[in-house]
Amino acid sequence: MFPFNRAPCPDRAALYLEQALKGQVSGDGPFTKKCSAWLEGLVAPAKVLLTTSGSHALEMAARLCGLAPGDEVLMASYTFSSTANAFTALGARVVFVDIRPDTMNLDEGLIEEAITERTRVVVPMHYAGVACEMAAILEIARRHNLLVVEDAAQAVMAGYRGRALGGLGDFGCYSFHETKNYCMGEGGALVVSDAARLESAEIMREKGTNRSQFFRGQVDKYSWMDWGSSYLPSDLNAAYLWSQLEIAEEIRLNRLASWTRYRQELTPLAERGAIELPVVPDGCEHNAHLFYIKAADLEERSRLIARIKQRGCLAVYHYVPLHSAPAGLKFGRFHGRDRFTTSESERLLRLPLYYRLEEEALETAVQAIISFYRG
Numbered sequence: 001m002f003p004f005n006r007a008p009c010p011d012r013a014a015l016y017l018e019q020a021l022k023g024q025v026s027g028d029g030p031f032t033k034k035c036s037a038w039l040e041g042l043v044a045p046a047k048v049l050l051t052t053s054g055s056h057a058l059e060m061a062a063r064l065c066g067l068a069p070g071d072e073v074l075m076a077s078y079t080f081s082s083t084a085n086a087f088t089a090l091g092a093r094v095v096f097v098d099i100r101p102d103t104m105n106l107d108e109g110l111i112e113e114a115i116t117e118r119t120r121v122v123v124p125m126h127y128a129g130v131a132c133e134m135a136a137i138l139e140i141a142r143r144h145n146l147l148v149v150e151d152a153a154q155a156v157m158a159g160y161r162g163r164a165l166g167g168l169g170d171f172g173c174y175s176f177h178e179t180k181n182y183c184m185g186e187g188g189a190l191v192v193s194d195a196a197r198l199e200s201a202e203i204m205r206e207k208g209t210n211r212s213q214f215f216r217g218q219v220d221k222y223s224w225m226d227w228g229s230s231y232l233p234s235d236l237n238a239a240y241l242w243s244q245l246e247i248a249e250e251i252r253l254n255r256l257a258s259w260t261r262y263r264q265e266l267t268p269l270a271e272r273g274a275i276e277l278p279v280v281p282d283g284c285e286h287n288a289h290l291f292y293i294k295a296a297d298l299e300e301r302s303r304l305i306a307r308i309k310q311r312g313c314l315a316v317y318h319y320v321p322l323h324s325a326p327a328g329l330k331f332g333r334f335h336g337r338d339r340f341t342t343s344e345s346e347r348l349l350r351l352p353l354y355y356r357l358e359e360e361a362l363e364t365a366v367q368a369i370i371s372f373y374r375g
């Protein structure tokens with residue numbers, strides 16, 4: 001059986017891990033510095049702090065927004081639990097808005113009518129590394145005085161009108177989980193756009209202390225300044241990530257080549273109306289985070305997954321929309337009508353896509369789909 005995902009293992013990974021083992025294994029060592037400097041190159045002038053996970057980056061962002069219980073946060077319901085958890089942990093209510101059927105992203109046209117006097121934050125999640133309509137979202141946020149936290153977990157090295165995703169909002173959150181394009185095992189990063197918020201973010205990440213300033217020689221002792229936790233990853237994780245960031249362009253192009261190949265080979269089926277293919281709107285430079293197709297409905301998707309599996313390949317789907325999940329019912333509400341979130345999520349099916357995806361795996365998946373629709 002071909003795997004659904006495989007973590008990258010660049011040649012230099014073992015070397016860098018050994019260097020970290022013999023040098024510094026705790027956080028904020030030389031590899032962490034290399035990775036954050038590299039990521040800052042993408043989102044400059046914003047600052048980047050490596051974190052222990054994408055979920056933790058979201059938690060930090062949520063706390064830095066200064067929310068009070070009862071405040072409202074807008075997001076799409078078609079997302080991972082972490083997008084919402086970060087905010088519900090602070091007593092905020094999540095208000096879910098319907099998605100656009102073309103990109104599966106938050107429908108920017110529905111944000112404004114969901115805003116109340118309690119709304120504080122909007123959280124665009126860039127599904128599959130395809131940007132939400134950020135110009136419209138940032139404009140609405142500015143007019144209503146909302147903060148923007150980008151869940152860019154899937155969007156490292158993806159762009160919107162020439163700018164890197166994750167660096168457009170007040171905060172951006174990357175994930176380096178093994179299922180993402182670049183991987184630390186477990187890890188993530190917080191992008192902080194406003195320099196005035198950097199110090200609070202550093203303190204929160206270092207157990208509530210100003211140790212980062214101490215190490216830079218800016219203060220002569222460090223102490224407990226505010227609430228914090230341990231959000232900095234081991235330099236071992238950063239060493240592994242660095243082995244990928246230094247070949248980030250090669251990884252990106254390799255994934256894009258597989259993505260384009262899927263698209264080309266499945267285009268005839270889409271033209272016949274049998275399936276739908278992903279849409280990448282103008283101005284979105286996606287990063288081939290994942291490749292999906294849409295079947296007619298839930299029942300057809302189940303049969304198609306079984307067929308692909310029978311041919312030796314794994315195909316999976318996600319997410320159960322949060323608003324209909326037990327925690328979503330408890331912590332949130334859906335604003336307006338669920339026209340697309342549930343129905344589109346039930347049709348979506350992901351195909352294997354990872355760095356150096358084997359030709360044979362890709363062909364197995366494609367041929368299984370073609371034969372399925374042949375009858």
Ligand SMILES: *Cc1c(COP(=O)(O)O)cnc(C)c1O
Nearest residue numbers: 053054055080082153175176177
């Ligand atoms: C992966 C992912 C996360 C969480 O990242 P972790 O590093 O696994 O904590 C959050 N949001 C979205 C949309 C994701 O895809």
